[in-house]
Amino acid sequence: MGRNTAWRVRKKRLKKKYVAWGLVILTIMITLLSIKAQYRFWNGLFGQETAVISSALIEIMRLAALFTMLKLRGKKKIAGIAIYVALALFCGSVAITSWNSEIIEEDDRYHASLMQAYQVQIDQIKTAYSEQQKEKIAKLEKDIYWSDSKLASNPNSSYWQRRREQLVAMKEELLQEMDGFLSESPADPRLWIEKNAARLGIEVEAVLVQESQYASIEKA
Known part of the structure; x- marks a missing residue:
């Protein structure tokens, strides 16, 4: 006991x-x-x-x-x-x-890293687009030069005059399109990248940034 x-x-x-x-x-x-x-x-x-x-x-x-x-x-x-x-x-x-x-x-750090990664791909797409446009513009400039040569030998030709005006207008349109595209700041970078990468036929890697705690809470 x-x-x-x-x-x-x-x-x-x-x-x-x-x-x-x-x-x-x-x-x-x-x-x-x-x-x-x-x-x-x-x-x-x-x-x-x-x-x-x-x-x-x-x-x-x-x-x-x-x-x-x-x-x-x-x-x-x-x-x-x-x-x-x-x-x-x-x-x-x-x-x-x-x-x-x-x-x-x-x-904020997560979104900054994400936007930085997106910006790299946006710049890559804009560079590819600019190169394609410059090739088209260079071809138009050759055609304009050829039209000028024809007009020099035949100043009264209405065909070559119209042809030259069309080529100049096409060149100006391409320049305006290029300036607008290069100055564009997309509101939805991911969607913009997917759309324009497919349009230009270039491949971009998926953006992988570690998800923040705040974003995880939002998804939950």
Whole structure:
């Protein structure tokens, strides 16, 4: 009987000890996460020095309020609970703001990388298009030169006069098309690349950029 009682007492003490250590570890982890979030928040507003001081001071106050809440009694305990709840709510709002800002920044970096990769392919397509147009323009210029030669030998020929005017108009149209295409900034780069790559008969590799956390959340 005595052995069973001693074992139950020992088991109860061990359980309390494990719970206490678990709470200590949990408190340390929450404190570290809170310090990181607060440092990022205050650093973005006031700079590094203020961020270090503010995050450390608030966490010290929060832990002191936690100690007061757990160890003291009466009015001091109630005051400790009120202060701890207020500080915990403040730290929670700061953490949410900080993490949200971090996710948005990550998403901005993702989109910047994606747009950079798209721009490389857009430039590749525009270069290929420009080369094709220049070949057509060069051919038209040869035809215009030939028409000028015919007109020089036969100034009254209405056929060569009309032919020359047609060729000049075609050249101007190609130049305008090329200028418009090269100055185009597509609203949907992926769709623009697919359409124009197929139209020009060139192959482009798929753009592979690691998806951001924000984009993953949006899809989910």
